[in-house]
Amino acid sequence: MLVENSANGSGVSTRPQGTGKRAHDDAPDTIAVFVRLSELEEGPEREALRDELVKAWLPMAHRIAGKFRNRGESLEDLRQVAALGLLKAIDRFEPERGAFESYAVPTITGEIKRHFRDRMWALRVPRRVQELRNKVRVARRELAQSAGSGTPTVAEIAEHAHLTEEEVATGMEALDSFTTLSLDAEVAGGDDGYSLADTLGAPDASYDTVVDREAAKEGLRQLPERERAILYMRFFEDMTQSSIADRLGISQMHVSRLISRSCGRVRDEVLGARTATARRGGGERPHPD
Numbered sequence: 555m556l557v558e559n560s561a562n563g564s565g566v567s568t569r570p571q572g573t574g575k576r577a578h579d580d581a582p583d584t585i586a587v588f589v590r591l592s593e594l595e596e597g598p599e600r601e602a603l604r605d606e607l608v609k610a611w612l613p614m615a616h617r618i619a620g621k622f623r624n625r626g627e628s629l630e631d632l633r634q635v636a637a638l639g640l641l642k643a644i645d646r647f648e649p650e651r652g653a654f655e656s657y658a659v660p661t662i663t664g665e666i667k668r669h670f671r672d673r674m675w676a677l678r679v680p681r682r683v684q685e686l687r688n689k690v691r692v693a694r695r696e697l698a699q700s701a702g703s704g705t706p707t708v709a710e711i712a713e714h715a716h717l718t719e720e721e722v723a724t725g726m727e728a729l730d731s732f733t734t735l736s737l738d739a740e741v742a743g744g745d746d747g748y749s750l751a752d753t754l755g756a757p758d759a760s761y762d763t764v765v766d767r768e769a770a771k772e773g774l775r776q777l778p779e780r781e782r783a784i785l786y787m788r789f790f791e792d793m794t795q796s797s798i799a800d801r802l803g804i805s806q807m808h809v810s811r812l813i814s815r816s817c818g819r820v821r822d823e824v825l826g827a828r829t830a831t832a833r834r835g836g837g838e839r840p841h842p843d
Contacts (some may be wrong), residue, residue, distance in 0.1 A: 565642050581655045582610045607644050608637070611658065615640040617691040625670065632666060639665030683728045689715045690725030773823030781816040788813055 570686060575714040587607055619636035624627050639662035647657050693715035697706035706714070712722045780802075787793045787801070795813070798807040 581614060582609055584654060587634050588647060588654060591644075592649055595639055604644060611644070611654070612637065612639055614655070614658070615662050618659065619666060622666050627670070632669075635669045636662050648696075656787060667774060672757070683724060685716070686725035687728035688725075689717060690722055691729065725774060769824045769827070770820050772827070773820035775817065777816055777821065781812055784812050785816055 566789070584607055587610075588602055589604045591600060591607070594603065615636040616633050618628065619632040622632055640658065642665065643654070643658040643661040648655055651657070685692070690711060694706055695713045696735075696750070697710055697714055703816070705802075708719050708722050737822045774785070777785070784798055784802070787798050788795070793801075795806050797810045799809045
């Protein structure tokens with residue numbers, strides 16, 4: 555096998571790759587392993603070499619993942635994403651094209667950035683807005699780190715990032731879209747404290763009353779004038795059936811029958827209108843009489 559044995563007994567040498575220059579301590583010399591891997595067909599031996607390469611380069615993947623910590627994602631999850639990027643780099647790497655590290659670093663970094671872009675946004679925003687957010691975040695950090703600088707203004711961020719002030723404003727709004735606030739989160743503003751949910755309104759039962767009244771208007775219009783007058787006296791003037799009977803010169807029993815019949819007609823009119831609306835919405839056509 556074209557693999558040099560290291561002092562720790564593994565099949566990967568800890569010597570730096572190429573000319574002896576080494577960017578990091580976690581860049582082992584594995585070129586011989588990659589050459590051997592490219593020559594093998596799918597099978598147990600190839601899988602064993604692949605696992606060996608993953609183990610050798612995993613510290614580098616973890617180092618890259620560490621650069622993205624404190625951005626709303628746990629380090630353990632970032633390391634898993636970086637490991638996935640490492641697997642892709644190993645499977646796609648061609649030894650004749652140069653050093654593995656030069657290919658693996660952008661592959662792993664790109665995988666982590668895609669993870670943030672596609673899965674970490676609480677609110678889905680366009681790609682262009684996400685890029686503005688990143689530019690604004692970087693510019694704001696760099697300006698804040700400058701000697702003698704306070705909180706950078708929109709104009710300063712725009713000049714530093716080569717953006718318009720409108721683009722900076724869009725990017726700053728996107729910064730707040732990366733995560734959402736729980737409705738149960740406590741809102742500052744008092745000693746007792748209260749949650750965001752406490753500030754939200756509740757359904758108003760009066761809306762149902764308004765809807766019912768509007769729905770009943772057409773049915774009331776179709777009633778005879780005397781029956782409309784009886785319903786008005788009973789439900790709007792709060793008169794008793796006996797009082798209505800005395801005013802109209804009819805029996806209380808007759809008033810009761812008229813009220814029941816009128817309410818039934820209005821109810822049937824409302825239900826019929828709702829049924830017709832539902833049929834039209836569902837694509838049904840009313841049957842001919």
